[in-house]
Amino acid sequence: MGDNYILKADHITVKFPGVLALDDAQLHIKRGTVHALMGENGAGKSTLMKVLIGINRIQPGGTVEFNGQQVTITSPNDALQQGIAMVHQELSPIPEMTVADNIYLGREKMRGLIIDKRDSIRRAQELLDKLNIRVDPTEKMKNLSIANTQMIEIAKAISYGAQLIIMDEPTSAITEVEVKHLFEMVNNLRDSGISIIYITHKMDEVFEIADEVTVLRDGQFIATKSASEIDKDGLIQLMVGRDLKDIFNKETVPIGESVLEIKNFTRKKEFRNVSFDVKAGEIVGMAGLMGAGRSELMMALFGVTKLEEGEVYIRGEKVEIKEPLDAIKHKIAFLTEDRKLTGLYLPLTVKENIMMTNLNQFTSGGRLQHRKMEKVCEEEVQKFTIRTPSIKQKVELLSGGNQQKVLVSRWMLADPDILILDEPTRGIDIGAKSDIYALMTKLAKEGKAIIMISSELPEIIGMSDRVVVMHEGKLTGILDRSELDQERILAYAAGELDDYKEAQS
Amino acid sequence: MKKSKLSQFTDKFGMLIILILLVIVISILHPSFLSASNFSNVLKQIAVYVIIGYGVTFIIITTGIDLGLGSYMALGGVLAALCAKGTLPGIVGMIVATLIGLAIGLINGLVISITKIPPFICTLGMTTITRGAALLITNGKPVSQLNKSFCWFGSGVVGFIPTPIIWLIIFTIISWILMDHMKFGQYARAIGGNERAAIISGINIFKYKVLIYTYCGICCGFAGAVLAARVASGSPGAAEGYELDAIAGSVIGGTSMAGGVGSVWGVLIGSLIIGVMNSGLNMLGVSAYWQEIVKGIVIIVAVIMDERKNRKKL
Numbered sequence: 001m002g003d004n005y006i007l008k009a010d011h012i013t014v015k016f017p018g019v020l021a022l023d024d025a026q027l028h029i030k031r032g033t034v035h036a037l038m039g040e041n042g043a044g045k046s047t048l049m050k051v052l053i054g055i056n057r058i059q060p061g062g063t064v065e066f067n068g069q070q071v072t073i074t075s076p077n078d079a080l081q082q083g084i085a086m087v088h089q090e091l092s093p094i095p096e097m098t099v100a101d102n103i104y105l106g107r108e109k110m111r112g113l114i115i116d117k118r119d120s121i122r123r124a125q126e127l128l129d130k131l132n133i134r135v136d137p138t139e140k141m142k143n144l145s146i147a148n149t150q151m152i153e154i155a156k157a158i159s160y161g162a163q164l165i166i167m168d169e170p171t172s173a174i175t176e177v178e179v180k181h182l183f184e185m186v187n188n189l190r191d192s193g194i195s196i197i198y199i200t201h202k203m204d205e206v207f208e209i210a211d212e213v214t215v216l217r218d219g220q221f222i223a224t225k226s227a228s229e230i231d232k233d234g235l236i237q238l239m240v241g242r243d244l245k246d247i248f249n250k251e252t253v254p255i256g257e258s259v260l261e262i263k264n265f266t267r268k269k270e271f272r273n274v275s276f277d278v279k280a281g282e283i284v285g286m287a288g289l290m291g292a293g294r295s296e297l298m299m300a301l302f303g304v305t306k307l308e309e310g311e312v313y314i315r316g317e318k319v320e321i322k323e324p325l326d327a328i329k330h331k332i333a334f335l336t337e338d339r340k341l342t343g344l345y346l347p348l349t350v351k352e353n354i355m356m357t358n359l360n361q362f363t364s365g366g367r368l369q370h371r372k373m374e375k376v377c378e379e380e381v382q383k384f385t386i387r388t389p390s391i392k393q394k395v396e397l398l399s400g401g402n403q404q405k406v407l408v409s410r411w412m413l414a415d416p417d418i419l420i421l422d423e424p425t426r427g428i429d430i431g432a433k434s435d436i437y438a439l440m441t442k443l444a445k446e447g448k449a450i451i452m453i454s455s456e457l458p459e460i461i462g463m464s465d466r467v468v469v470m471h472e473g474k475l476t477g478i479l480d481r482s483e484l485d486q487e488r489i490l491a492y493a494a495g496e497l498d499d500y501k502e503a504q505s
Numbered sequence: 506m507k508k509s510k511l512s513q514f515t516d517k518f519g520m521l522i523i524l525i526l527l528v529i530v531i532s533i534l535h536p537s538f539l540s541a542s543n544f545s546n547v548l549k550q551i552a553v554y555v556i557i558g559y560g561v562t563f564i565i566i567t568t569g570i571d572l573g574l575g576s577y578m579a580l581g582g583v584l585a586a587l588c589a590k591g592t593l594p595g596i597v598g599m600i601v602a603t604l605i606g607l608a609i610g611l612i613n614g615l616v617i618s619i620t621k622i623p624p625f626i627c628t629l630g631m632t633t634i635t636r637g638a639a640l641l642i643t644n645g646k647p648v649s650q651l652n653k654s655f656c657w658f659g660s661g662v663v664g665f666i667p668t669p670i671i672w673l674i675i676f677t678i679i680s681w682i683l684m685d686h687m688k689f690g691q692y693a694r695a696i697g698g699n700e701r702a703a704i705i706s707g708i709n710i711f712k713y714k715v716l717i718y719t720y721c722g723i724c725c726g727f728a729g730a731v732l733a734a735r736v737a738s739g740s741p742g743a744a745e746g747y748e749l750d751a752i753a754g755s756v757i758g759g760t761s762m763a764g765g766v767g768s769v770w771g772v773l774i775g776s777l778i779i780g781v782m783n784s785g786l787n788m789l790g791v792s793a794y795w796q797e798i799v800k801g802i803v804i805i806v807a808v809i810m811d812e813r814k815n816r817k818k819l
Contacts, residue, residue, distance in 0.1 A: 345703075359688050366687055368685075
């Protein structure tokens with residue numbers, strides 16, 4: 001019994017103080033398959049994975065069978081010893097150490113008290129060659145792209161002899177091309193008999209890579225299906241428990257005058273000579289691969305970094321934006337790419353997080369008007385359906401989607417005319433995504449100008465009126481909604497098509 | 506995520522309960538501890554710790570640190586004492602000390618903001634600079650025989666309240682307003698909570714960091730003068746190690762070294778715990794060496810308890 005399955009987890013219940021995070025859930029993984037694990041944020045995916053790597057304790061009655069044997073996993077290290085490894089969404093390599101040292105950290109071959117570095121490098125090189133990862137083992141971790149860092153984490157898991165590898169949203173921070181590499185690797189691993197649990201929010205990936213899919217909702221097991229016997233709509237229905245026909249809900253909105261125009265934006269190492277404009281009521285998507293310079297461009301527009309060359313016009317008038325405060329005064333809002341790194345004040349409350357950009361509105365004679373702030377804050381929480389027990393809750397305790405809504409609410413309170421949204425739906429669940437798309441549509445109707453950077457092409461195609469594509473810091477094309485298709489955008493993003501070639505040489 | 510009433514209560518008032526228990530235990534062992542005169546004595550001694558504790562708390566909230574509090578107090582104290590040797594009114598010495606504190610804080614804030622060197626290093630340098638300056642000005646000797654008008658600021662009374670306690674109350678109110686009711690405190694939290702997010706929120710980090718270090722300097726300069734006035738002498742070696750008690754009081758009061766978290770109420774309670782413990786152990790005749798050891802243990806245990814409290818919430 002069970003030899004067909006690498007993992008059988010049954011009757012898994014996990015309780016946190018006051019919360020039932022998992023309620024009699026199950027997960028069965030067939031040997032040598034890629035198994036997608038899906039569900040909205042808060043559905044219990046991470047909780048379940050933390051059971052498998054020994055971080056969460058389960059209630060009596062639950063069993064975990066690994067390789068046909070009942071096991072108790074006591075710590076991530078114990079999980080590794082038994083053959084289960086997890087590649088986390090937020091990677092945590094030691095940046096100043098080399099690739100080889102990171103892989104063999106804690107398992108270095110010693111010559112007396114001295115680490116045999118040459119041995120680590122040799123073994124790392126063999127490992128990387130075997131997995132077809134083109135990274136120099138003597139390179140420092142900090143110099144690697146996110147995608148390569150991820151590859152190294154996977155290599156590390158393999159080096160431990162892992163038979164089951166858990167990948168937590170591995171594509172949330174990498175580009176389409178890098179996703180292809182990752183998928184090749186995943187396929188190779190599967191062929192060599194390794195089983196993979198693949199956590200993702202992205203529907204398309206499930207059908208591209210997974211053999212089976214398990215859906216969790218509100219901590220409960222909903223279903224395990226073969227990827228071939230279910231389609232996207234069916235999957236969404238399982239996840240949200242209701243029908244979601246088209247999450248984008250793009251509406252055509254009359255497009256007005258040009259609101260924001262940037263000309264010849266240049267920071268030589270990041271982007272060169274980029275010009276485009278955004279009109280009232282328009283959503284301009286920005287597509288490109290990782291490192292195309294899109295976020296950097298927006299950072300410079302917002303005054304976070306200094307432009308070397310370039311001009312900004314708002315409604316035809318030239319303006320100077322030297323620091324974010326200037327941008328905010330010109331009614332620009334900037335929802336940054338990385339919530340935790342550049343958006344949230346994690347130790348602070350929901351209220352403080354929403355208010356921080358807007359304190360001037362709530363200051364009278366130098367004194368903060370707490371009561372007014374609290375009232376407005378309660379309204380915001382209602383308006384954006386932020387799920388929080390109170391506005392005094394620490395924001396770090398909220399789920400990703402709700403954290404994102406806190407940031408959106410912060411910026412909406414500043415009443416902007418121009419919105420820069422950098423990966424606005426990264427790592428959030430479908431419900432919250434659909435709320436954000438609806439908000440974008442509403443804002444467009446109100447005549448706001450919106451720039452949306454996104455690495456998810458369906459999102460770019462679903463929401464944009466025009467798409468600006470960049471490749472290695474240069475503008476390669478501006479496409480109208482009518483000419484949008486996945487391949488075309490990718491060709492511009494890869495630099496194969498370039499409408500501005502002569503102009504820039 | 507409902508928590509029991511009891512644990513909500515202990516979260517909020519845990520340190521206050523510990524303070525009260527501490528007072529009760531010491532009073533049982535040594536009944537005169539609770540007498541009005543002794544109590545106001547204890548408060549008089551603690552006052553300067555709390556005042557500099559307020560100053561450094563804002564800095565700790567931004568994830569910075571200031572190691573020089575005691576030295577700034579010494580420099581402020583000797584300058585104030587020099588002013589008070591003749592017939593100048595005492596207020597002049599107070600103002601001079603406060604201004605020198607302000608200047609020191611301003612320099613710290615500017616150097617840290619412009620050069621981006623770690624606050625630890627900058628203020629470490631400033632510690633020896635100011636201590637050296639205090640020694641240089643006085644030739645290493647205490648400045649004494651100070652006029653009465655100056656000494657009033659440290660040992661006078663208003664009605665029946667000793668002046669140091671008046672200053673304690675005033676700085677508590679100022680710090681509370683800065684912390685809870687002005688952008689000053691909110692932005693300190695923002696900078697400590699996430700500096701990069703603060704930049705994008707349009708917060709003028711440079712300005713507020715400089716202001717925050719400057720406020721700490723003001724607290725130290727003023728507290729240094731109060732200390733000199735209380736002991737009627739400006740000593741260049743004064744207030745050695747005060748920064749440690751001030752920082753400890755702040756941290757025991759719930760200020761997070763990781764930034765973003767801290768309150769005036771907490772610092773007051775935390776500093777009172779340190780102060781009550783110091784004078785309580787003294788009264789009980791515990792040897793000074795043991796006092797240091799006990800204090801160290803209490804600091805570590807208090808912070809461990811606080812950490813656990815925070816982790817429980819997750």
